[in-house]
Amino acid sequence: MSEPLLAVEGLSAGYLGEDVIHDIDLTVATGEVVCVIGSNGAGKTTMLRSMCGLLPATAGSVRFDGVDLRRLPSHRVMRSGIVYVPAERHLFPGMTVAENLALGSYPKRPDPAQLEIVYRTFPRLQERLGQNAGTLSGGEQQMLAVGRALMAEPSLLILDEPTTGLAPVLAQEAYGALSELREGGLTVLVAEQQVPLALELSDRGYVLDHGRIALTGPSSELATDPEVRKAYLGI
Amino acid sequence: MVAVLIDGLVLGLQFGMLGVGLTLVYGLGGVVNLAHGQMAVVAAMVAARLMDRGTATALAVAAGILSVVALGVVIDRTLMQPVYRERSEHRVLLGLLLMLGVGFIIDGVLEWRYPIEALSLRITGGPVEVFGVAIRRGSIVASAVIGVVGLALILFFRYTTFGRATRSVIEDEEGARLCGINPGAVRTVIFGLSGGLAGIVAMTQAMTSPVVSTAGVGLTIFALIVAVVGGLGSTSGAFLAGIILGLVNTLSAFYIGTFVSSIILLLAAASTILLRPEGLLRRA
C-alpha cells in the first residue's frame, strides 16, 4: 500500500506543559472520509490543532503528501493542501461573503470554477454575496466557513465539530452538504460529538477517549460496537 | 470664513492620514505607535538634510518617505517581535511603552543633532482663485496629494489580494492564518506603509509651513486623538474623524483661541471613549 495522504504517528500535544493528547496514530487516504468521535474534552480539538501547526506538538510526526508538517508554521500548512475549519469558524465578520470566499483562495485570485462548486453546494451563499459575514445566521456562517475552506481547493478538508451551535435540522443539512462533497471526491477528516451523523457520513472512524485512541475501525463496525453504542449512541 | 474652512479641511485630511497609519498598526498587532509623529518628522528631516546638500527636491522627498518606510519595517522586525508574542493587555502595554521609548530616541537624536533643522517645501506662486475664493497653492497641492493617496489606499484595501488579507488580519488573526495568510508578514508591510503615510503627511505639511524637528510629539498626539475618535482599528473611521477634527480645530482656533481648541480636541477624544466604548473597544 502506498503512503496515505495524511499519516500521524505518535503525536502528543497539550497546553502549559501538560499533554492533553498522547501518542496518537492516525491515517487518512485520498478519497476517504474519516471521523474522530469522542465526548467533550476528549482532546479532539487539541489533536486537530496540533496536526495543523496551530498548537506546537510535543512529540510525534505529521506527514502530509510526503511533507513533514511539524516544520511548517500554520499559515504554510494551510497553503500545502490542508484546510482546517475550526468549530468557532473564525470568519471575517466585517467583510462581505464574497470577500470571505475570495480570501479562502489566498494568495491566488479566486478560481471561478471553484466558486461555482461552492455555490452549487451552498446556494444560500450566492444569494448573500454582498452581505457582511457577521450578519449571517449560524447555519449560513457554517456554510461560509466550509465554503471559504473549499476555495483553497484542499486535498484534505479538516472539520472540527461542524454542527456546533446548529439546530438538529441544520446539522442534518450540513451533513447533507458534506456527503455531496464526498460524492465529488473530497477527502475529509471530521471530529464530531454528533456521533450518529459522523458515523453515517464516514468510511472509517477513530474513538478518542481521554486523549488516546481507544478504538478504530470501519464506521459501520463502530456503529454496531457495543461499547460505542453505550457510550456515544445512548443505546 | 471659506478660507478658514479650507485650511481646516487640509489639516483634517492630514490628521486623517496620520490617524489611518496609527489605527492600521494598532488593528493588526495591538501596538499603539507613540512614535508615529516622530516618524513623520524623520521623513521631513531626511528630506531637509538632503536638500541642504543640493539633492533635487523630488528625490529628497522620495528618499525621506522611503527612509521611514524602512524605519517602520525595521522596528516591526526587531523591537515589535517580543510584543507580538505577548497576549491581550500585556501586548498593548508593552507595545505602547516600547514605542514611547522609540519616540524619545528619535526626538533625542533630532534634538541633539538637528535642533534647528526644518523642512520647507513652499510652493511658489500666488494664491489661486477657485470659485471666487483665494486658496494658497500649497494647500491645493497638499490636499490633492492626500486625496490621491487616500483614494489609492481605499482601492488597495478593497480590491487587492494583499489589501483584503490585511483587513482579514485586523478582523480575525486566527481566521487569516487559516486562509494561509502570514499575519507577521502583513504586519511588517503595514508598519512600513504606516511610516510611509506619516512621511507623506509631513511632506504635505511642509508645503504650507515649515516642519520643525520638534514637531513629533504634537503630531503623535493628534494621530492618537484621531485614531481614538475614529475607533481604534477602523481606517474609514480614522479618516472621517481626522477631517471633522481638523475642521473643528481650525475653526475653534480661529474664532475662540488656540488653547481652547486643543482642549476641545482632547475632550472629543475622551468623550468618544466614554460615550461610545462599544464602537471603540471592538478590537481591544
Added chain:
Amino acid sequence: MPDRSHTRPPRAADLGAFAPIALAALVLALVPLWAGDSRSMMTVVTTGLTFASYAVAFNLIFGATGQLFLCVGALAGIGGFGSVIISDRLGLPFLVTMPMAALLSGLFGAALSWVAVRRSLDTIFTGIVTLAFALSFQSFVLGRPELTGGENGLQVAGGADTLLRQPVEPYYVFLGLLVVFLVVYRVIQRSHVGWAFRALRDDDAAASLAGIDVARYRILAGWIGSMMLGLTGALFAHYRGFVGDTTYAFGSVDVRVLVMLAFGGIGTLLGPVLGAAVFTVMDELLVDQAQVRELIYGVITVILFLSFRQGAVPALTNAVRRLVGADQPPPREASSADTGIG
C-alpha cells in the same frame, strides 16, 4: 536596627514589613552629610525625593491596581497651582492650602478612576483618557495666564521666609513625606484592601468572582494616590518658590516617573525610590549633556521593557537571595515584591 514604623503601632510580627522603609529612610537621611554644603546639590537631591514621592503615588495607582494614569504631572499640578493660587488669593498660610489643594487633586483622581471603572476602560483607554486630561490641564495652564501666569509662571509667596527656603531643611520635609507615603503604601498593601489589590491586578474576573469589590478598591487607590500627588506637587511649589508651565508638564513629570517606576520595579515597595535615586544621579552626571538626555531616556526605556521587565528591586532581591543562600531569611521585601507589569 532603627525602626521608624511607629507611625502606626504595629504588632511585633509586623515590624519586619516596615524594616525596608526604615533602612531606606536611614540611607536617604545621610545624603545631606555629603551634599549639604552645596545649595545646588541639595536642590538636585530634594527634587529627586519629590520624584520618588510621585513615583510611590503612581505605583499605588498603576502598580497596585493597574490603572494607567498618564496624568501624574497634571494631578501634582492641580495641587501645586491650586495651593499657590488659593494662598495668594485668600491669604491663607500654605500649611492650610496644601491639604486643600491635595483634596482637590484627590477629587479629580477619584473622578477619573470612577469614570474608568464605570465605563470598564482597559489599560490603554484609561491611559488615553488620562493623557487627554493631562494635556487639557497643560492647555489650561497656558491658556488662562491671568490665573496661572501662563508661560511666565507664578512666583510663589507662600513658603517664603520659612524653613522651606532654607538649603537643607526642606530635604528632610520631603523625606518625611516620602516615608509617610511608603508607610501608607505598605499598610494598604498588607491590609485586607491590599490583598484585594493584588488579586485585582492578577485577574480582574477572578477578583470579581471572589467577591472583591473591584470598583471600590480601584477608586480608593485613585483617590489616595492622587492626594499624594497633589500634596507632593504643592509642597514642591512652595519649596521652589515658582511654578511654571513646564513644572508639571507631561514631558517633565509623567515620562520620568514612568521610566523610574519601570526601572525600579512596578508594584514593589522600594522600586520607585530606587528608580528615582538612579535617575537623579544619572541626570546629574548628564547635566552638561542635556541635549542627549532624552535620547538616553529613550534607550533606557527600550532596553528596560525588552529585557528587564521585572525592574531592579525584584532582580536585586533575587540576586541577593541567591548569594545569601538559605541560611538567612530573605529580606521581607523579597517575599512580597511582586513582579513587573506581567
